[in-house]
Amino acid sequence: MVLALAPVLFSLLGAPNASAQQSAAAVAGRPVPVVHYRYETIDGVKVFYREAGPANGPVVLLLHGFPTSSHMFRNLIPLLADKYRVIAPDYPGFGQSDAPEHTRFDYSFAHFADMIDTLLxxxxxTRYALYLMDYGAPVGYRLALKHPERVSALIVQNGNAYEEGLQDFWDPIKAYWAANTPANRKALLGLLTPATTKFQYTDGMGDLSRISPDNWVHDQALLDRPDNNEIQLDLFYDYRTNVPLYPQFQEFFRKRRPPTIIVWGKNDKIFPAEGAHPYLRDLPDAEFHLLDSGHFALEDRLAEMAPLIRDFLDRKAGSP
Structure with a gap:
């Protein structure tokens, strides 16, 4: 498996000059996964998604976080798509999906889960492994509650399902939940600024030289679209509806015992490691990896995470 991944890892992470010819020779004659960029219209809204891999392969659904999109999986997708059918959607208001005006569209995690369900x-x-990160966790876990029999495995990366994971970073958002006032709503605008977007990609990272500035430039350009501030503030408020569902998520873990791997950036201030450890209460057989990384761990720990994830899928979810 590692040898099969090597050509793509070289291309993503940079092969030494001395081995460049070997890398080229390894790629020669080997199929390179093709990523397709597609749209599906759901309830009048164009939902963008990336898709790659064999049509009859086991499905891996990649669910992104805030403030990014399926763009966060651009490097991981080719490392899975030789065998797996990989589907990575953008939620409405994110990435390349439509962003209806916030007073005319229900920006909620329940609605997102319903739309992803329709897309699938x-x-x-009809059966899929779930990659859950940040906002992707409540979207994916709501999907799992709707169709528990369809979930073949869980890949959890800084995706919360426990109140222990809502630490100091969440205090201003909790104040907004407690009192939906204009002042409390306005106080969260700082979370949508270029400085905060960059912070999410750089804080706690083990190796900043691996983090492309394209990440926060790309995300901020989309955040700065007209009405997008209001969309994101609506979602900050709606996040409160996920917390009462945590016991149901945890019951799903205990009852269904889906094969699970946890690959968590331990230095993340948004979803810190305090939210990772409780999974082991309900999923004692989960494969648990805390990485020297931050919120967007794939950006600097792809070389560690991709082999772990691929090996896990091959063992636990390798058939349709």
Missing amino acids: QELGA
């Missing part, structure tokens, strides 16, 4: 039905994906 349209694509004929």
Whole structure:
């Protein structure tokens, strides 16, 4: 498996000059996964998604976080798509999906889960491993509650399902939940600024030289679209509806015992490691890895995470 990954890892992470010819020779004659960029219209909204891999392969659904999009999985997708059918959607208001005006569209995690459910039905994906990161956790876990029998495995990366994971960073957001006032709403605008977007990609990272500035430039350009501030503030408020569901998420873990791997950036201030450890209460057989990284761990720990994830999928979710 590591040898199969080597050509793509070289291309993503940079091969030494001395081995460049070997890398080229390894790629020669070996199929390179093709990523398709597609749209599906759901309830009048164009939902963008990336798709790669064999149509009959086991499905891996990649669910992104805030403030990014399926763009966060651009490097991981080719490392899975030789065998797996990988589907990575953008939620409405994110990435390349439509962003209806916030007073005319229900920006909520329940709605997102319903739309992703519809997308999967349209694509004929009736069983899937879930990659859950940040906002992707409540979207994916809501999906799991709707169709527990469809979940083949869980890949959890800084995706919260426990109140222990809502630490100091969340205090201003909790104040907004407690009192939905204009002042409390306005106080969260700082979370949508270029400085905060850059912070999410750089804080706690083990190796900043691996973090492309394109990340926060790309995300901030999308955040700065007209009305997007209001969309994101609506979602900050709606996040409160996920917390009462935590016991149901945890019951799903205990009852269904899905094969699970946890690959968590331990230096993340948004979803800190305090939210990772409780998974082991309900999923004692989970494979647990705390990484020297921050919120977007794939950006500097891809070389560690991709082999772990691929090996896990091959052992636990390698058949459709």
